[in-house]
Amino acid sequence: xxxxxxxxxxxxxxxxxxxxxxxxxxxxxxxxxxxxxxxxxxxxxxxxxxxxxxxxxxxxxxxxxxxxxxxxxxxxxxxxxxxxxxxxxxxxxxxxxxxxxxxxxxxxxxxxxxxxxxxxxxxxxxxxxxxxxxxxxxxxxxxxxxxxxxxxxxxxxxxxxxxxxxxxxxxxxxxxxxxxxxxxxxxxxxxxxxxxxxxxxxxxxxxxxxxxxxxxxxxxxxxxxxxxxxxxxxxxxxxxxxxxxxxxxxxxxxxxxxxxxxxxxxxxxxxxxxxxxxxxxxxxxxxxxxxxxxxxxxxxxxxxxxxxxxxxxxxxxxxxxxxxxxxxxxxxxxxxxxxxxxxxxxxxxxxxxxxxxxxxxxxxxxxxxxxxxxxxxxxxxxxxxxxxxxxxxxxxxxxxxxxxxxxxxxxxxxxxxxxxxxxxxxxxxxxxxxxxxxxxxxxxxxxxxxxxxxxxxxxxxxxxxxxxxxxxxxxxxxxxxxxxxxxxxxxxxxxxxxxxxxxxxxxxxxxxxxxxxxxxxxxxxxxxxxxxxxxxxxxxxxxxxxxxxxxxxxxxxxx
Numbered sequence: 001x002x003x004x005x006x007x008x009x010x011x012x013x014x015x016x017x018x019x020x021x022x023x024x025x026x027x028x029x030x031x032x033x034x035x036x037x038x039x040x041x042x043x044x045x046x047x048x049x050x051x052x053x054x055x056x057x058x059x060x061x062x063x064x065x066x067x068x069x070x071x072x073x074x075x076x077x078x079x080x081x082x083x084x085x086x087x088x089x090x091x092x093x094x095x096x097x098x099x100x101x102x103x104x105x106x107x108x109x110x111x112x113x114x115x116x117x118x119x120x121x122x123x124x125x126x127x128x129x130x131x132x133x134x135x136x137x138x139x140x141x142x143x144x145x146x147x148x149x150x151x152x153x154x155x156x157x158x159x160x161x162x163x164x165x166x167x168x169x170x171x172x173x174x175x176x177x178x179x180x181x182x183x184x185x186x187x188x189x190x191x192x193x194x195x196x197x198x199x200x201x202x203x204x205x206x207x208x209x210x211x212x213x214x215x216x217x218x219x220x221x222x223x224x225x226x227x228x229x230x231x232x233x234x235x236x237x238x239x240x241x242x243x244x245x246x247x248x249x250x251x252x253x254x255x256x257x258x259x260x261x262x263x264x265x266x267x268x269x270x271x272x273x274x275x276x277x278x279x280x281x282x283x284x285x286x287x288x289x290x291x292x293x294x295x296x297x298x299x300x301x302x303x304x305x306x307x308x309x310x311x312x313x314x315x316x317x318x319x320x321x322x323x324x325x326x327x328x329x330x331x332x333x334x335x336x337x338x339x340x341x342x343x344x345x346x347x348x349x350x351x352x353x354x355x356x357x358x359x360x361x362x363x364x365x366x367x368x369x370x371x372x373x374x375x376x377x378x379x380x381x382x383x384x385x386x387x388x389x390x391x392x393x394x395x396x397x398x399x400x401x402x403x404x405x406x407x408x409x410x411x412x413x414x415x416x417x418x419x420x421x422x423x424x425x426x427x428x429x430x431x432x433x434x435x436x437x438x439x440x441x442x443x444x445x446x447x448x449x450x451x452x453x454x455x456x457x458x459x460x461x462x463x464x465x466x467x468x469x470x471x472x473x474x475x476x477x478x479x480x481x482x483x484x485x486x487x488x489x490x491x492x493x494x495x496x497x498x499x500x501x502x503x504x505x506x507x508x509x510x511x512x513x514x515x516x517x518x519x520x521x522x523x524x525x526x527x528x529x530x531x532x533x534x535x536x537x538x539x540x541x542x543x544x545x546x547x548x549x550x551x552x553x554x555x556x557x558x559x
Contacts, residue, residue: 022126022169023194030189033198035068037186043109044077045186047118050091052187056083057123057168059183059192066179069191069201070236079120080171080183088120095120125166126173169194176215176222177229177244178207204237206230208244216247220254224266227288231270231278240286249287263293268327271299274319276312276330295373299334306427308334314423328386329416331374333423338369339391358395366391386413393417397430397438400456405449409442418442 044060051058058081064074081088085105089095094108105120168183172194175181179201183192191198195209206229208215208222216222226248230240255263270279280303283289289300302308311333318325342365349355356364366388374384394417396408408414418438425435441452 022173025169026193026198028191028193028198033069033191035184035189035191036071037189039068039071039073040184040186041074041077041116041118043116044079044118047079047092047107047120048186051079051081051083051088051120054083054087054091056081056087058083059185061121061183062175062180065182065184065191066197066201068184069179069182069198077118079118080123080168081120082123082165082168084122084165085120088122122165123168123171124174125164126170168192173209176208176225178209179205180229181209204233204239205241206233206238206244207241212244213247213251216251217254220251220258221262221266223248223252223255223288224263224270224292227279227282227286228266228270228273228275230286231275231282232273234275234278234282245286252288252291255292260293264295267293267296270296271312271330272315272319272325272327274316276315277303280312295331295334298373302334302337305337307336307423307429310423310426314419326386326416328383329390329420331383332387332390332420335369335373335387336391336420338373339365341365342368359392362392362395386416389413390417390420394421394424397421397434400434400437400441401453401460405438405441405453414442 040060044064048058048060058079060068060077061080062078064077067074083091085097085103088105088107089097092105092107096106096108097103098106102121104122107118107120109116109118172181172183177200178195178197180197181193181195182197184190185192200207206226208226226240226244230238270276280300283292283296283300290297299308303312311330315325315330339362343358343362346361346364347355347358355361370384389411390413393408393411393413396404397418399405411417421430421438422435424430425432437452437456441449444452
């Protein structure tokens with residue numbers, strides 16, 4: 001009560017009616033702000049005019065106004081009004097109230113891929129510790145959850161409830177940066193500014209409204225937003241005001257109290273808004289390369305690796321070209337090194353035991369990565385399923401014969417898996433020729449696809465014929481009588497040199513040469529070519545009574 005009395009006295013002395021702390025309203029005309037009205041989306045103008053026609057205040061707000069001042073065409077338009085969500089919903093045929101902590105309205109125009117959403121929010125009251133106990137709120141959603149809360153702000157200063165409507169000046173004060181707290185009326189073509197946002201935009205300064213440390217305590221996610229906006233606007237010459245940047249590292253410990261799901265979403269915004277490379281640079285510059293979110297720590301740590309660096313740059317390029325990006329693709333790229341190492345380790349075997357078959361080994365490696373890197377936030381949902389498909393398709397690109405290529409290109413996630421393989425080829429992990437072959441096969445007609453398969457078959461046959469003419473492993477000239485068969489137990493020695501004891505099948509092909517996903521289901525019967533899996537009697541001269549054939553036989557054994 002004493003503080004409120006002091007505020008009133010100070011307000012009277014300043015002649016601001018007790019509200020000077022929320023900023024002084026300034027209206028800038030078109031001659032001052034210079035916004036090109038043609039850059040304002042027609043549907044956003046429609047929402048504003050509809051609300052104003054119903055007797056409410058309404059403005060384009062936030063980042064859209066900032067971009068318009070810079071001469072850019074905003075990708076998204078938000079509208080702020082003094083109408084409640086229920087009142088907004090009544091004015092539009094396709095409007096939906098969403099959110100629990102922040103109740104907003106999505107007004108939808110168009111259908112399918114061409115649809116556009118204008119986000120409409122109600123002016124909100126400014127919260128602080130002094131007024132926490134005086135807030136009754138007017139929430140309709142989450143009412144049962146919030147009913148027991150006496151305070152609007154917790155002990156650390158974090159805002160707990162924020163569906164309390166208020167006047168425009170308080171709404172501006174609760175926004176984060178001055179350049180994001182301006183309101184534009186496209187009808188009258190005026191910009192309403194309470195915190196000198198227009199001056200900051202012209203000086204290319206990102207300044208937090210109010211005391212930065214206090215604002216970070218109110219919502220620690222503002223720390224991440226500071227990084228995101230500074231990365232996004234760095235190319236335009238913007239930088240964080242020193243007072244705004246100073247508390248970031250110290251305040252970052254407050255992120256431990258933010259739900260993991262919200263941090264995960266904020267991490268995706270950092271990486272998928274078209275400025276991923278700049279974001280990594282800003283995190284390092286501000287001393288926040290570790291501690292925001294564990295998976296983000298991995299991204300920053302590996303950002304200089306060729307494969308991850310290529311993935312980050314490719315994501316930025318696609319966003320810049322207006323193409324869709326999926327978080328599953330980028331995260332699959334970041335964690336691929338873990339998957340590949342676990343996959344190889346399982347196929348090699350441990351403690352003298354035989355290694356696993358390729359596909360079960362890959363599945364186990366993926367499960368291990370999900371458990372250790374992603375956890376329960378999104379690793380078991382659609383994002384995790386998409387990542388798994390991208391990884392599981394990689395061995396299948398090695399097989400370019402039979403029906404495999406036709407079935408692979410029909411998979412729903414083929415394009416993402418192919419783009420992943422294409423990046424692997426760019427950094428030398430996969431043959432460039434294979435990537436080009438799949439590029440052509442995926443876009444060709446049936447006749448051309450058959451030609452491509454025939455070419456692969458011809459290349460493989462040439463390789464097999466050359467293989468069958470190679471000198472025997474015992475060093476004797478081709479055609480000379482072979483030595484007697486060794487005991488079966490010694491038919492496949494394992495002395496660790498990678499070549500000794502490797503058998504060839506009936507066509508001169510080494511086991512597993514077909515592709516990384518070829519079956520290898522148990523001990524091989526060397527008494528017959530591996531190409532024929534059914535049991536048959538040994539041929540004459542191969543040894544009787546089921547004895548193993550000589551280790552060097554079958555180089556050209558199939559008739």
